[in-house]
Amino acid sequence: MARSKPALARHMSKAVNRLEQLSGTVNLVLEVVDARAPGSTRCPVVSKVLAGCTFITVFTKTDIADSSATKKWRAHFLDAGRQSIVFPYGKKGGRAAFIAKLISAFEQESDGETNIIAAVIGLPNVGKSTVLNMLTGKKRVKVGATPGVTRGLQLVTVNEKMLLMDTPGVVSSGVAGKEESLMLALVGCLPDTFYDPEEAAERLMELCYERYSQKFAKFYDLKKPAKNPLEFYDALAARRGFLLKGGVYDIQRVFPVILKDFSTGRISGITLELPENK
Ligand SMILES: Nc1nc2c(ncn2[C@@H]2O[C@H](COP(=O)(O)OP(=O)(O)OP(=O)(O)O)[C@@H](O)[C@H]2O)c(=O)[nH]1
Ligand SMILES: [Mg+2]
Structure with missing residues (x-):
């Protein structure tokens, strides 16, 4: 059964509330997009709700996308002022390089801030948990009471420069049109009951x-x-x-x-x- 519009709207506003909780805590948002549909799997609402943060886009599923299209998309995002990093899915030894790239991109974008508190955000099924697990090295070490951290949100250590929210933020796309919804369903962001x-x-x-x-x-x-x-x-x-x-x-x-x-x-x-x- 497809979800009704009011149900989607409720879901959407819950997601926005959850994001608002992060505001003031995180200074880096890793927006995960599926490289097979990088425009449609973005979540514009996040940039508005967490406007004070540095944003970096993480392209997942580049291994199953068209590499020339991924190049174009990354250039397009950069033209719009957004740095991006390709997720090294399944690459042995990819973790250290991935973290180094994230930190370097953050340092270029932020005004001399050096301590990172990051959140992983994205539509359903884009690969948020996979990204989070790679960053934490599956350690899931909880950091104790950190000042300013909203109750209920736990942080894990990535390295000496970077902490990460331990739960990814699922956001819904808020798309209304049938064609856009079908595109999202094709890459698995909407359940197949939608089509x-x-x-x-x-x-x-x-x-x-x-x-x-x-x-x-x-x-x-x-x-x-x-x-x-x-x-x-x-x-x-x-x-x-x-x-x-x-x-x-x-x-x-x-x-x-x-x-x-x-x-x-x-x-x-x-x-x-x-x-x-x-
Ligand atoms: N080929 C490929 N598969 C990926 C990649 N990243 C994630 N996946 C797969 O995509 C599926 C969804 O990944 P998850 O990490 O569970 O996605 P999620 O965003 O956490 O999903 P939800 O928690 O349901 O919102 C899994 O089968 C992953 O193995 C990637 O870069 N390449
Ligand atoms: Mg997940």
């Missing part, structure tokens, strides 16, 4: 088929890229033997397959939006 598989698959195709038809063909082992999404559905149904009586392709079985393969990152190298089209 009808056919509609979601169509949106996915609309967003990226033209640019990435070769990748789809390769992943599904098709002889050549289909000319358009409809032909692609047929080719995939044929490849998988999804047939109805009389030999008609059963394309209803194709949609969940494509959606799952995309959302889990099995089909990789795809980014759904580019800065120039935002």
Whole structure:
């Protein structure tokens, strides 16, 4: 069941209240975005609520996004005054370099502040807990009563320069439009109860088929890229033997397959939006 608008609004205002609690405590906000949809997975409300903080964007899922698109997005964010760092997902020894980059970016952005108290913020499923766990090295060492820390918020030590809120801040996007919601659902920020598989698959195709038809063909082992999404559905149904009586392709079985393969990152190298089209 899709959530009603009033329920979403309540959820949203709760999230804003939680963020307001952080104001005055944290001086660095790590805004986590999914590299497959960096524009849509931002949370603009956070910049307003925590206006006094330094912001750094952390791009997760770059390993399953299109690297040239990630470059463009990072340049676009930088043009708008926002530094970003690529999350070293699954990279051995990535932790130390990641922390060093964060601290260096913070020092460039902040006015001589050296002690960092950071919070990890982002939409559902963008990778906040994964980022938090890498930063803390899964130590989860609680720091005792720290002056100025709002009750109920716990800090963990990252290193001698950096403390981190131990719970990530989930924010909702506040998007209202169907097309934007579908984009978020495709990257897993909204539950799949929000969409009808056919509609979601169509949106996915609309967003990226033209640019990435070769990748789809390769992943599904098709002889050549289909000319358009409809032909692609047929080719995939044929490849998988999804047939109805009389030999008609059963394309209803194709949609969940494509959606799952995309959302889990099995089909990789795809980014759904580019800065120039935002
Ligand atoms: N391929 C890839 N997967 C990632 C990356 N970061 C996170 N994930 C995966 O994305 C999924 C969601 O990650 P979480 O860290 O649980 O995301 P979250 O933002 O804490 O999610 P919620 O707590 O539900 O809001 C998990 O399956 C992670 O393994 C990344 O950089 N690359
Ligand atoms: Mg989490």
